[in-house]
Amino acid sequence: MAAATLARRIGRSGVLPLCCRLPAWDRAARPPPGPAQPPGLPLAPCRSFSNNKIQVELDESSGVAMMKFKSPPVNSLSLEFLTEFSISLEKLENNKACRGVIITSALPKIFSSGLDITEMCGKSIEHYTEFWRAVQEMWLRLYGSNMVTVAAVNGSSPAGGCLVALSCDYRIMAENPKFSIGLNEAQLGIVAPFWFKDTFVNVVGHRIAERSLQLGSLHPAPEALKLGLVDELVPEEKLMEKAAAVMAQWLALPDHARQLTKTMMRKAVLDRLVAHREEDIKNFISFVSKESIQKSLRMYMEMLKKRKS
Numbered sequence: 001m002a003a004a005t006l007a008r009r010i011g012r013s014g015v016l017p018l019c020c021r022l023p024a025w026d027r028a029a030r031p032p033p034g035p036a037q038p039p040g041l042p043l044a045p046c047r048s049f050s051n052n053k054i055q056v057e058l059d060e061s062s063g064v065a066m067m068k069f070k071s072p073p074v075n076s077l078s079l080e081f082l083t084e085f086s087i088s089l090e091k092l093e094n095n096k097a098c099r100g101v102i103i104t105s106a107l108p109k110i111f112s113s114g115l116d117i118t119e120m121c122g123k124s125i126e127h128y129t130e131f132w133r134a135v136q137e138m139w140l141r142l143y144g145s146n147m148v149t150v151a152a153v154n155g156s157s158p159a160g161g162c163l164v165a166l167s168c169d170y171r172i173m174a175e176n177p178k179f180s181i182g183l184n185e186a187q188l189g190i191v192a193p194f195w196f197k198d199t200f201v202n203v204v205g206h207r208i209a210e211r212s213l214q215l216g217s218l219h220p221a222p223e224a225l226k227l228g229l230v231d232e233l234v235p236e237e238k239l240m241e242k243a244a245a246v247m248a249q250w251l252a253l254p255d256h257a258r259q260l261t262k263t264m265m266r267k268a269v270l271d272r273l274v275a276h277r278e279e280d281i282k283n284f285i286s287f288v289s290k291e292s293i294q295k296s297l298r299m300y301m302e303m304l305k306k307r308k309s
């Protein structure tokens with residue numbers, strides 16, 4: 001089925017209708033069709049699981065899951081959020097019926113505000129260790145996912161929020177110039193870890209990444225498109241429809257060829273963190289424990305509050 005037709009059928013709900021079946025080269029063989037269903041019962045269930053902070057709906061007939069961040073006020077990546085995120089990804093990854101996931105936000109104007117700064121302020125070494133391991137875990141699962149991952153960026157997405165989008169296979173952003181995206185860590189007086197940087201370089205190239213990282217730039221949507229930080233801009237109301245169309249296009253290929261290609265492109269960067277995980281945690285702890293860094297983070301949080309009042 002042509003991607004455009006599929007997208008039209010998906011409509012605004014973002015959920016593939018039961019009549020649409022994607023090509024036969026699934027992630028793994030599906031169970032044989034059962035006996036005819038009584039009228040009124042759905043042919044293929046739309047499985048959903050919702051935790052406190054993330055809602056996931058999987059349409060088993062299309063193999064596409066919709067993951068929505070729903071942690072007000074700004075979808076900050078707290079320890080609890082990151083844990084739910086990793087568990088949700090793991091559940092989908094292990095579900096043979098799931099071939100792709102669209103990641104978006106259920107909140108208006110914000111995709112994700114990045115790592116929860118309060119998790120990095122005034123906490124114990126044990127807490128920093130647990131938190132940073134959760135950040136690593138989320139990235140390893142998302143960047144290394146076998147599923148097709150599409151980010152439907154429907155709001156601002158600084159720092160860790162940008163990392164989530166960068167870790168997907170394709171990024172579509174709402175074309176609102178008020179929404180911005182980027183690795184702005186330098187603006188907070190902190191440094192994006194090497195694997196944030198590597199992920200960024202793999203998307204936009206070395207020169208753009210170097211300039212953007214040093215300046216801690218947050219790029220308004222049109223600029224993000226020009227830099228290649230996002231792949232497409234679409235009017236906000238068309239975002240989910242477009243994400244579904246892109247997903248259908250990517251799922252029209254055999255999974256094994258796409259997955260092996262993805263692994264080939266990403267393995268070196270993933271392996272680098274896997275090989276240096278404990279060192280990276282130690283590095284985070286020693287960095288974040290510095291009084292000067294704590295001061296910078298506190299001042300940044302105060303600035304956010306002042307800006308509001």
Ligand SMILES: CC/C=C\CCC/C=C/C(=O)SCCNC(=O)CCNC(=O)[C@H](O)C(C)(C)COP(=O)(O)OP(=O)(O)OC[C@H]1O[C@@H](n2cnc3c(N)ncnc32)[C@H](O)[C@@H]1OP(=O)(O)O
Nearest residue numbers: 073074076113114115116117118158159160284287304308
């Ligand atoms: C060796 C390596 C060491 C360290 C590496 C660390 C890497 C770090 C990565 C990160 O992701 S750091 C986080 C970076 N994030 C940001 O800079 C975003 C900051 N937030 C904003 O710019 C804005 O809040 C916004 C996301 C654009 C939303 O703006 P809006 O006006 O809609 O909301 P408001 O600013 O009023 O915020 C509401 C509420 O939420 C609190 N908030 C916002 N962001 C965060 C956050 N990232 N963590 C924790 N809390 C956050 C904000 O303070 C407000 O709280 P209040 O209602 O109590 O005042």
